[in-house]
Amino acid sequence: MRLLPASLWPRFLKRRMPTSLWGRSLLIIVLPVLVMQVAVTWAFFDMHWQTVTARLSDGLAGDIAWAAESWRDDPTPENMAVISERAERSMSLSVQLREGDVLPAENRRGPIGVVDRTLEKALATRLDQPFWFDTTRYPAYVDIRVQQPQGVLRVIAPRERAVATQAHIFVLWLTIATVLLMSVAILFIRNQVRAIERLADAAEAFGRGETSEHFKPHGAREVRAAANAFLAMRERIQRHIDQRTALLASVSHDLRTPLTRLRLELALAPPFKRSKAMEGDLDEMEHMIDEYLAFARGEAGEAAQAVSIPDLLSAAAEDVRRAGAEVEVVAPADLTATLRPLAFKRALTNLAGNAAAHGEHVRLSARALPSGGLELTVEDDGPGIPEDMHEEAFRPFSRLDASRNQNRKGVGLGLAIARDVARGHGGEITLERSDMGGLRALIRLPG
CATH class of the missing domain: 3.30.450.300 (Sensor histidine kinase RisS, periplasmic domain)
Known part of the structure; x- marks a missing residue:
């Protein structure tokens, strides 16, 4: 040896x-x-x-x-x-x-x-x-x-x-005393470690957009101090989110009002040569505002609930089919998960819409992982993205025109929003080459 x-x-x-x-x-x-x-x-x-x-x-x-x-x-x-x-x-x-x-x-x-x-x-x-x-x-x-x-x-x-x-009696008493001392020590250590684990669970849940109302500081003085600091930080972040949500709601209303007036005036105006182009510009502006607000808001205020994954994939696929794309859905009928449905549907719709814009066939699939987690994929048969540009694709406002056929609609926030949603659920999204020849977006969520 x-x-x-x-x-x-x-x-x-x-x-x-x-x-x-x-x-x-x-x-x-x-x-x-x-x-x-x-x-x-x-x-x-x-x-x-x-x-x-x-x-x-x-x-x-x-x-x-x-x-x-x-x-x-x-x-x-x-x-x-x-x-x-x-x-x-x-x-x-x-x-x-x-x-x-x-x-x-x-x-x-x-x-x-x-x-x-x-x-x-x-x-x-x-x-x-x-x-x-x-x-x-x-x-x-x-x-x-x-x-x-x-x-x-x-x-x-x-x-x-x-x-x-009588030597074994000495060894026996020594062993009994050692077991008792270790048991007491283990009990106290376990109580202190449990306090830190609960603090970590509360922080992770807050990172997923969940708020645990039953979490209270306990344990050693230093652990309680860290828990109180976390609670104070959570309140400040939640207050900031609430204020930003209210501001975004006001901005959304203020921006949509002139757009609605322009659309109404355009509809009442006599037909003219540039009317169709102006309607297209208004549609694009409205879509851009929706993407900006979705990226800024992040759907963080939505409560998580049990969701049927096949129904969620079908709803996202139906939104993409309205744009004329051919979409296939593959998922077990009894597959469910606890998600924020609106946020996750937006992420899937963004990924499927992005795939439909650059390929002729799109596939949405899902499966349960052996570890208890969930894996969802969105893939297409388009040109794909070079591997060295995968991380660049997730950057906000990145459009990768040279590799993805000149994105004509949107502002380059689809993948960024999808990654925020996946990470908000404690998971991650990665890009890889699809068996269909194009790009595969892979979302993995923990159990």
Whole structure:
């Protein structure tokens, strides 16, 4: 396995660090606690548990060595009875001689190797004869056997004589305390992160033109200060939008009044040579005013509601068909989404009208995304737009005459309005080459 160079480790770790505030806050709490627990546990086992176990094993080995030496000094049944009685009374050991027996050939070791290694080291230091021991057969005892000329001297010792058996209690209490502390820390961190998430959700909803009346500042003092600042900013922006909407309504009325008078005077005037051209100029002026006002207003005040996507596409297609274009609609019959219908219809109509102006066939389609979002496309079989000019096409008042057959009607706001509407719904619009040969406008909305 190849190791990364030292210069790449910071980048490697950075890519694998949590990206959310919740994940990073949790890591700040969990990582030090885990490091502390590992360090304390290691220090306990290395400095305390192993030391105590070594001393206990050494003491047990000394008692077994005494029994073996006492038997060698006087290998009689009477002496064995004395040794057994003294070992049982003073050392809590069960000692017996198995005449003619030999040590088992198979060694049995426990899951914690340090216990067996410590006991083996102590017995090897104290005993001169071959020995065998088993720490796994009896949960509460240790079986130790020493080879003698007459047979095997078997000693059954309580486990606590060889091992510090209460170590797991310390580890258990350490684990319980760690879990409790981490739970409390996680609970507090989650409450603080939830406050920030609610603030982010409220800001995102306001960006889509939705106002959450139930949002209230809570959490830490700094989070509440940020939430109060957001609320104040939202009120100022909403007040500005309301004032601009009222101004635009007044401007719309003031601009349409002289246009209506001109149209009426033209209708009442006797026919003359330039009347048709003047009517066309009035139509174009009215269309231009509609586009200017739609771009400035942005339909931000419209409430979102559940909309049938096939019906929305059909309505936009019908507006384009009135201009003589051939429009195809492809969408599942049961597809719905929460949108601002008038704003989204204007965006689709602008895209479809733009496609119909530069192609003979237009297709409107929609589909649900696996992630729960929505994808809508408007494509044509026209000349398209060069890829390096896609971003330029979204700029207000950009007409791209050289690439789109001289836009004769409009002021270059169709794509700009469509992008504002898509972004106002939390989505995005992109341009790409269509399978029909022309341009494809792709709108993706989140679920």
